[in-house]
Amino acid sequence: MRALVATTAGAPATLADHAAPTGHVLSAMWSSLNYKDALALRGRPGVLRSLPLVPGIDVVGRDPAGDVVVVTGAGLGERTDGGLAERVAIDPATALPVPAAFTPQQAAAIGTAGVTAALAVLALERDGAPDGPVLVTGAGGGVGGFAIALLAAAGREVHAATGRADAIGDHLRALGAAAVVDRLPAEPGRPLQKATWAGVVDAVGGGALVNAIAATAPGGTVAACGLAGSADLPGTVLPFILRGVVLAGIFSVDLPIARRRAAWDLLAERIDGGVVDRLTDRVVGLDAATEAAEDVLGGSVRGRVLVRIAP
Numbered sequence: 282m283r284a285l286v287a288t289t290a291g292a293p294a295t296l297a298d299h300a301a302p303t304g305h306v307l308s309a310m311w312s313s314l315n316y317k318d319a320l321a322l323r324g325r326p327g328v329l330r331s332l333p334l335v336p337g338i339d340v341v342g343r344d345p346a347g348d349v350v351v352v353t354g355a356g357l358g359e360r361t362d363g364g365l366a367e368r369v370a371i372d373p374a375t376a377l378p379v380p381a382a383f384t385p386q387q388a389a390a391i392g393t394a395g396v397t398a399a400l401a402v403l404a405l406e407r408d409g410a411p412d413g414p415v416l417v418t419g420a421g422g423g424v425g426g427f428a429i430a431l432l433a434a435a436g437r438e439v440h441a442a443t444g445r446a447d448a449i450g451d452h453l454r455a456l457g458a459a460a461v462v463d464r465l466p467a468e469p470g471r472p473l474q475k476a477t478w479a480g481v482v483d484a485v486g487g488g489a490l491v492n493a494i495a496a497t498a499p500g501g502t503v504a505a506c507g508l509a510g511s512a513d514l515p516g517t518v519l520p521f522i523l524r525g526v527v528l529a530g531i532f533s534v535d536l537p538i539a540r541r542r543a544a545w546d547l548l549a550e551r552i553d554g555g556v557v558d559r560l561t562d563r564v565v566g567l568d569a570a571t572e573a574a575e576d577v578l579g580g581s582v583r584g585r586v587l588v589r590i591a592p
């Protein structure tokens with residue numbers, strides 16, 4: 282079968298013939314480029330646990346029974362061959378039918394980014410966010426875009442933090458952002474800042490996350506999803522012990538099926554296909570995915586890059 286294969290540490294993945302998998306195999310229709318996939322495709326360390334391996338942490342495809350299912354994370358494209366291939370072996374216990382609200386293409390556009398945003402919003406709502414605006418960082422990316430739409434659909438006043446306010450401000454407002462603000466400083470400021478946000482969905486990490494925590498209102502929840510800026514957490518415990526701020530870690534890879542279902546139910550309930558299409562920056566073939574990964578890492582993508590396998 283044709284697949285994008287990473288064979289050598291430090292080198293980009295290339296389109297090649299690869300041994301077809303055995304077991305519970307999907308005929309792949311769509312995949313997508315998450316930040317992790319972009320790292321793996323460009324030969325950057327930290328994602329692929331062994332080589333050679335097929336990247337791609339998401340796949341939508343037809344299972345042996347003929348049903349169209351979606352799998353996100355679950356070790357695809359990290360521990361086992363992933364979604365950027367014509368055939369993909371999956372653990373059927375991690376697969377869900379594509380919700381009726383979405384086409385297979387839209388389910389792939391949601392993918393790990395949308396599931397992660399949904400888990401973050403569920404954490405905010407579980408741990409409680411007081412009244413007031415919610416901050417979404419990394420707003421121009423996949424996780425950020427879905428988080429904006431999910432929160433706005435629930436009537437939340439969303440403040441979208443981006444480094445591209447001029448270029449994508451209208452796009453973020455169309456997703457439901459009430460305000461578009463600059464990225465938070467990457468250097469941590471005072472440990473307790475003016476209580477501004479009732480909750481935060483953060484894709485950036487580092488000093489920006491610490492500043493977001495420091496400006497969260499008493500009782501608010503901060504969902505830490507990503508490290509697009511930094512993996513560091515250079516802060517103090519003061520917001521936790523003086524304001525009762527909750528720091529919720531979000532992990533989308535190994536999820537019990539009930540948590541996966543809860544995330545997809547929230548997505549189907551709150552957003553429609555039009556929102557997903559708005560968040561689709563472009564569609565590429567397997568032959569152009571490694572090149573498109575450069576744009577994902579360079580931060581010029583608006584939302585999601587879809588990979589068409591065989592719809």
Ligand SMILES: NC(=O)c1ccc[n+]([C@@H]2O[C@H](COP(=O)([O-])OP(=O)(O)OC[C@H]3O[C@@H](n4cnc5c(N)ncnc54)[C@H](OP(=O)(O)O)[C@@H]3O)[C@@H](O)[C@H]2O)c1
Pocket residue numbers: 315316317393394397418419420421422423424425442443444445464484485489505506507508509510511531532533534577578580582584
């Ligand atoms: N926890 C999990 O299970 C999980 C799941 C999915 C993703 N993630 C992580 O979440 C993060 C976002 O994923 P994604 O798929 O949304 O990626 P993405 O589409 O590439 O978006 C990342 C966004 O972060 C912002 N950004 C990039 N570099 C930055 C920097 N140096 N400082 C501040 N902001 C920066 C950019 O937004 P603006 O240009 O608008 O500022 C960019 O669009 C990644 O770190 C990813 O690994 C984690």
